[in-house]
Amino acid sequence: MMCDDAGLLLHAYLDDELDAASSAAVARHLHDCSACKARYETYAIMQKALSEPALYRRAPDALRAQWTTPVAPAAASKVTPITVRRRTPVAFAAAAGFAAAVLLSVPAWLHWLPSRGADNAIVAQAIAGHLRSLQGEHLLDVVSTDQHTVKPWFEGKLDFSPRVKDLAPEGFPLVGGRLDALDGHSVAALIYKRRLHVINLFQWPAENGSATQVATQEHGYTVIRWTGDGMHYVVISDVNEGDLKQFVLAFQNEANPLMAR
């Protein structure tokens, strides 16, 4: 590899965005070329410096308060007299307009904000299902790395046809499937591996199309839920959250070519 080629790849290498082969090639080049190695180290220092938490601008509390708790009309009227004194009329009008917008959109919010109780139950059940699947010989009902064997296996066992994709090229080989139950539904469970880790992906048909992706950490497991293409998906594993997000991305891209841009 020449230094010119290494120039761009150096950054992808630093960001862990290279495939194994290119990654090895860059590592080899860095070993041989002291100039490139010095540049790489400089970038690494800068990257580390930029991860300094003081540089991350968190949303001010006032802004957060506006967007997290939909203000009840009584509370809003109690608060306004105090703000009137401090703010100019224009700012107040803007604030009032904004409060009105928030109030008007409350129904949208309620529909949207994760309904905590039900979701926690799903997370707990997903963890239970994941743990049960790891005990004894319960993990797989159908053992196959071929999506065209796993998908037909579900036929007649479920009232829907689950999406089955082999993600081996992305580093998540499909190892099989089984039936499971979650939230009172029969669900399809697909089992993937990430190195030695087991990933369980549950799916069942969705009635409404809310598409918020939510990641939760519990008992050392990462659970990511999302809805897409008319299906609810819950994926759980003990791999780190970044890997699991990558899995979700890979699965979504596979499931919906339009998103692959």
Added chain:
Amino acid sequence: MVPYLDAAYNLAHWLARNPSDAQDVVQESMLRALRYFDSFRGGDVRVWLLAIVRNTFYTLRSRTPQDALHDELDEAVHPLIDDGPSPETLTLLAVDVGALQSALERLPAPLREILVLRELEECSYKEIAGITGQKIGTVMSRLARARDRLRAELTCRPKEVRRHDVR
């Protein structure tokens, strides 16, 4: 969407470079996000929201023309110098958060946003491509330019860095 309020504000703040404009951008973005939620086609909510924040910032800025032109011209004036000082010198500068912050703020918006998305927001190249509507290759080359430029800002203009700090 609310879980990503910090992400939205962080990007808005680094783009707008002051808290009050950043708040305006976030407010407007959140309202837009609510309005256009129907058009959300699935995928990552964070990417979707950050793309809205970015678009909102550029639309709002184009309404009040200011340093846009300056930003683009600025890039031509300062060519990249490849042999900078040793990593040790840089370490000293980079650990100084104030110097780092002002160096980042001096970068033109397209370079600044990509560094913020990659290093502060820890987006993957693919996510950045989704947010900025660029190809992955463009993301890569722009990120390389941004890092070179930041290094130059950190090391080649130390006087200005110091002056900036005092102010």
